[in-house]
Amino acid sequence: MAHGIVDVARAAGVSTATVSRALRGLPNVTEATRERVQRAAEELGYVPSPSAASLASGRTRTIGLITPWVAHWFFANVIEGAERALRAEDFDALLCTFEVARGWRRTRVDPDVLRRRVDGVLVVGMPLEPPEVRALEALGHPLVFVGAGAPGHVTVGLDDVSTARRAVAHLADLGHRAVAHLSGEPNDTLEWSPAARRAEGWRAEMAARGLPCAGLEVHGHFDVAGGRESLHALLDRRPDVTAVFAASDEMAMGAILALRDRGLRVPQDVSVIGVDGHDMAEHLGLTTMVQNAQEQGMTAAAVLLDMITGAPVPRDVLFPTALVERGSTGAPSPARMGA
Numbered sequence: 001m002a003h004g005i006v007d008v009a010r011a012a013g014v015s016t017a018t019v020s021r022a023l024r025g026l027p028n029v030t031e032a033t034r035e036r037v038q039r040a041a042e043e044l045g046y047v048p049s050p051s052a053a054s055l056a057s058g059r060t061r062t063i064g065l066i067t068p069w070v071a072h073w074f075f076a077n078v079i080e081g082a083e084r085a086l087r088a089e090d091f092d093a094l095l096c097t098f099e100v101a102r103g104w105r106r107t108r109v110d111p112d113v114l115r116r117r118v119d120g121v122l123v124v125g126m127p128l129e130p131p132e133v134r135a136l137e138a139l140g141h142p143l144v145f146v147g148a149g150a151p152g153h154v155t156v157g158l159d160d161v162s163t164a165r166r167a168v169a170h171l172a173d174l175g176h177r178a179v180a181h182l183s184g185e186p187n188d189t190l191e192w193s194p195a196a197r198r199a200e201g202w203r204a205e206m207a208a209r210g211l212p213c214a215g216l217e218v219h220g221h222f223d224v225a226g227g228r229e230s231l232h233a234l235l236d237r238r239p240d241v242t243a244v245f246a247a248s249d250e251m252a253m254g255a256i257l258a259l260r261d262r263g264l265r266v267p268q269d270v271s272v273i274g275v276d277g278h279d280m281a282e283h284l285g286l287t288t289m290v291q292n293a294q295e296q297g298m299t300a301a302a303v304l305l306d307m308i309t310g311a312p313v314p315r316d317v318l319f320p321t322a323l324v325e326r327g328s329t330g331a332p333s334p335a336r337m338g339a
Contacts, residue, residue, distance in 0.1 A: 181244075
């Protein structure tokens with residue numbers, strides 16, 4: 001008769017979860033316990049079978065991970081952090097991406113691709129319409145958002161309004177009056193999306209300082225090319241801009257390229273600040289509001305696993321951002337202010 005994981009657990013005097021962790025070489029198992037489990041498995045002729053273990057537990061030990069991109073800095077780091085936390089608990093990630101292209105409305109999230117395949121769902125940086133959220137809720141699994149949350153659901157991310165206000169305050173304190181903003185996608189209008197919240201923070205800080213916003217916001221599509229293209233368009237109609245607050249470091253990098261294209265110096269002619277803490281920010285001398293994206297991914301995965309086991313979890317987890325000043329911001333030149 002073939003023996004299963006329950007038989008090994010009974011023989012070793014441990015839980016089936018401990019057997020699974022011990023035989024897969026996962027942490028949080030003492031060496032003595034690991035040896036006892038391995039000895040019991042050898043004596044019973046037990047060979048671990050992930051699929052059999054999943055059927056026995058009624059769980060897939062897989063988490064659905066929904067994201068629009070994997071190549072952008074924020075998304076790649078959140079995914080890496082989440083996968084690291086999931087692997088430590090012997091869970092896999094089922095990655096579902098939805099292409100977001102300029103001028104095209106993305107495909108709606110289809111929960112059927114996850115049905116009976118996952119134990120929970122992580123949504124990374126993807127603002128979902130209410131019908132999409134309801135469709136995911138109908139799966140009956142725990143649901144956690146990273147970055148772009150949804151009302152009534154656990155969200156791990158930043159205080160985007162505060163982060164934006166501090167970035168604009170930094171520029172205003174340097175003496176800048178015409179502070180442009182590079183936002184995300186034009187159709188990203190959900191009030192809980194990071195793009196919308198950062199734009200809200202920009203407007204709030206500008207208003208608090210008596211600075212006008214009209215004609216100073218453009219959509220940079222959260223990538224380098226978009227930031228470059230959109231700043232060119234903005235400067236064509238607003239050559240008086242002396243500072244740029246970009247909602248991501250990648251757009252900020254694009255803005256710096258656009259300024260170089262036009263023979264403008266950074267920061268002598270135009271200052272630039274971003275949000276993220278991109279790996280290339282230090283090399284480019286970019287001032288930015290730094291966040292820890294990997295930690296957000298790890299925390300979101302840990303919270304989701306707690307929800308699966310029925311443990312209590314917080315409604316929202318806010319991560320701090322820190323202003324890191326580099327060479328891309330400085331006081332405006334008198335000549336630019338006069339212009």
